[in-house]
Amino acid sequence: MILHPTVIANLLSSAIATGMVVYAAYYGGQILKFWNLQSGDELQLVLERKTYLISTILSFVFALQLLSLFLYVFTADSLTPLFVGAMCAAGTLNVNGFGYPTLLLKIVNFLLAGLWLVLNHADNLGYDYPLIRKKYWLLMFIAPFIVIETVLESAYFLNMQADVITSCCGSLFSSEKANGLGSEIAALPSQPMMWTFYATLLLTLLVGSYSYLKGKAGYLYPVLSALMFVIAIAAMISFISLYIYELPTHHCPFCIVMQEYGYIGYLLYILLFLAVVSGMGSGVLLPFRGLESLRDLLPAFISKLLFLSVSSYLVFSTLVAYEIVSSNLVM
Amino acid sequence: MRGWIEKQRYILDFTLSSLLRRKVKNFGLLVLYALIVFILASMMFFTYSIKKEASLLLKDSPEIIVQKLMAGRHELFPLRHIETIKNIRGVAAVEPRLWGYYFDTHAGANYTLLVPPAGGKIGKPASKTAVVETDPHDRAAEHAGQPLFRFNDVALEPGTLIVGQGMARARHTDMGDFMPFRAFDGNILSFRIAAILSSESELVSSDLILLTEGDFRKLFGIDNDYVTDVAVSVNNPREIATVTAKISRLLPDSRPIIRDEILRTYDSIFNWRGGMMIVIFSAAVLAFVIFAWDKASGLSAGERREIGILKAVGWETSDVIQMKFWEGAAISLTAFFSGVILAYIHVFFTGSLIFEPALKGWSNLYPHFELTPFVSLEQLTTLFFLTVIPYTVATIVPIWRAATIDPDTAMRHSGE
Structure with missing residues (x-):
């Protein structure tokens, strides 16, 4: 265990x-x-009041979830000097087997939490709590994940021992060694990856704009936005990071949140998270358009989500394009 | 979107004016909150900048220090081993070092005695600097190859000393004075103080005494074939690990220490100290959280009536929650930033009066020094997590209780 203030936080x-x-x-x-x-029972009245409490608590927890995702990577970064061979968060997360699973779970939990908030908002639109059961089933589904995340995170920090030799981001994410999850993504050749990225991006933006402008939301966009999220992360490791670092061998997805690169990583990741949550959220709401109390209000909310998602992807891709064009690296 | 912003603005406006109406009650909370932030922030600023200072100083220390071990204890290093190390491929230079401690019964303090290297620092022939061993409060320092100071333009002749500020203060001595030392065989040796080291480097040179090799050997009775340890410099940083491995294979009774290891040790020690203080202060944070909970749940009759009236005129439960959220945000941010600013002043302008004894350690020759201000996003985020988030958590349930009061109950129970 490393008794570091940030670890305690x-x-x-x-x-x-x-x-x-x-x-x-x-x-x-x-x-x-x-x-x-x-029912006009007292219990029912109490429960109706409790819904306010639960929404407040969960909005808070899910905001905390986003902050803690970044804090986690940040902490991993700042603990680097304690480990031989670790050069950034990539190495520190590899110190023991709990580092990467925690990170993955944090991302998944954040997405689930975002979907819950979308559902909650839609539920509040109707006068008769139309989605109340669905949203609490979703909460029941999320809760164990959050608990597991905490267990893994505690295991990660408590089992940390300074000086353990870890692979640094140079070897973990470099294309020479073909082992480990990180290097497999890095080993994706950058040219085909670039084409996949741009093609999916174009498709996503087109489908999204079409759905938004025509007012015909379908299931295609939510699926595409989820796919786009995964591809964007892969692209980040495969080639976007190279342009940002201006180094043809540095594939690390964590270093871009560092000060040296103007914290650009935070902006990029927040945009991606925003885009995928609102994109998938629009899909989650689709089946409920027919509900009596939501019939008039839901389509407007869905199209707002679509707009948010498409514009986030648009800003993301503009930023990436800018980084690539303005980079001194030519590939 | 515009409508939403307008709405929040009106709620915020209302909240601020209602906060100002209850100045006394909120002021108490604010002061306590700021105090908690202040304590934690001072501690973090202090440990982080000391860590930073240490890493900056260590940056120029030699890559590897080799000591000889005898039965697990640090022993004098035989000069004949130097050739063995020099022959390892990748080693740029090997510099023997002579240093030690001397306990002065008058001052009740340990001095660090050092023979400045003849040709300046190894690897960097031009600079007139030397490697010192200091930081008396720290065990890690016992095997630390360390920071640098400068002593320009003063020739060190046999029979003279150059001393650090801290020891000049402790003995009330000045240039030209004589200082007696008790040598290893009981004889008294007297040295003249030729110069005093500048206070710039006081953090590392407070208890330092520089003397010539001959005087050093006379004082401690060290044979000409031995030195305290050797500093090895390696040109290519990637080869350090290999060179170290080779040294420990060729000289099995030696202990090579890599600079990174020293850095890591310092880092761990200061992290540990900072973390320890946070754990201790967590009791205070907990007390504060309970206080905040109590404050938030104990609504006065006036506040209850206010919420009752708001709901009666058409505010929804969620609006009241939003109002309370803004109230919390206003209090938290005010307390957080005033606490942080006060801590900044405390640590970097007043030399952290309050925590100095606990965080620095102790020594009779404590250096006077000012820390270079160093505040990072990491520290502020950590502070935020340790103070604002517990406060917010403590107030959620009371806020919800207040917001779900029925208007008629609220107005009826107010009893005014």
Whole structure:
């Protein structure tokens, strides 16, 4: 265990998140069990009030989730000097087996949490809590993931021992060694990856704009936006990072959040997260368009989500294009 | 979007004026909150800048230091081993070092005695600098090859010393004075102080005494064939690990120490100190959180009535929650930033009066020094997580309780 202030902050934030989600899930369970809008029972009144509490708690927890995702990478970065061979977050996360699973889970949890907030907002639009059961089922689904994340994160930090030799980002993400998840992505040749990236991007933007302008939202865009998210991350490792670092061998997806690169990474990742959450959120809401109380309000919300998603991808790709064009690296 | 912003603006406006109406109650909370932030921030600023200072100083120290071990203890290094190390491919230079400690019963302090290297620092022939061993409060320093100071234009002749500021203060001595030392065989040797080191480098040279090789050997009775340890410089940083491995294979009774290891050790020690202080202060943070919880749940009759009226005139529960959110944000940000600014002043302008004894360690020859201001995003984020987030968590449930009061109950119970 490394008693570093930032490590303590990480552990504190995940403990808080878990505590609050478990608390919310407990009342969520009660709502699932006893909810009956027709009843004027005291319990029903209490539950209706509890929904406000749960929404507030979860909005807070999910905001915390986003912050803690970045804090986690940040911490991994700042612990680098303690490990032989680690040069950035990539090496530190590899110190023990819990580093990368925690990161992955943090990303997944953030996406799930974002979808929950979208559902919650839609639910608040209608006067009769139209989505209340769905949203609490989703909460029941998310809660265990948050708990597991906290367990893994604690295991990661508590099992950390300074001086353990770890591979640095130079070897983990460089294309010479073909092992490990990182290097497989890096080993994706940059030319084909570039074409895949741009083609998917173009398709996503076209489908998104079409859906938005014609007002005909379909399931194609949500799927594309999720696919685009994965491809964008792969592209980040495969070639975008190269242009930002201006080094043909440096594939690390973490170093771009560092000060040396003007914190550009935060902007890029936040845009990506925004785009994928709102894109997938628009898909999650599609089946509920027919509900009585949402019929008039939901399409407007869905098209707002579409707009948000498409414009985030657009800004993202503009930024990436700018980075590539203005880079001194020519490939 | 515009409508939303306007709405938030009106709510914020309302919140601020309602906060100002209850100045006394909120002021107490604000002061306590800022105090908590101040304590944690001072501690973090202090440990981080000391860490930074250490890493900056160590940057110029030799890549590898080789000591000889005897039964697991540090022993004098035989000069004949130097050739063995020099023959390793990749080694640029090997510099023997002579240094040691001397306990002065008058001052009650340990001095660090050092023979400045003849040709300046190894690897960098032009600069007149030397490698010193200091930082008396730290065990890691016992095997640390270390920072640099400058002593320009003063020739060190046999029978003279150049001393650090801290020791000049402790002994009330000045240039030209004589200082007696008790040698290893009980004889008293007297040296003249030729110069005092500049205070710029005080952090590393406070307790330092420079003397010539001959005087050093006379004082401690060290044979001409031995030195304290050797500093090895390697041109290519990638070869350091290999060279180190070769040294420990060729000289099994030696202990090579790499600069990075020293850096890491310092880092760990200061992290640990900072973390330890946070753990200790977590009790204070917890007390504060309970206080905040109590404040938030104990609504006065006036506040209850206010919420009741707001709801009666058409505010929804979520609007009241939003209002309370803005209230929390206003208090948190005010407290956070005033705490951080005060801590900055405390640490970098007043030399952290309050925490100095705990964080620095102790020594009779403590250096006077000012830390270079160093504040990073990491520190501020960590602080935010350690203070604002617990506060927010503590107030969520009370806020919700307040916001879900029925208007008629609220107005009826106010009893005014």
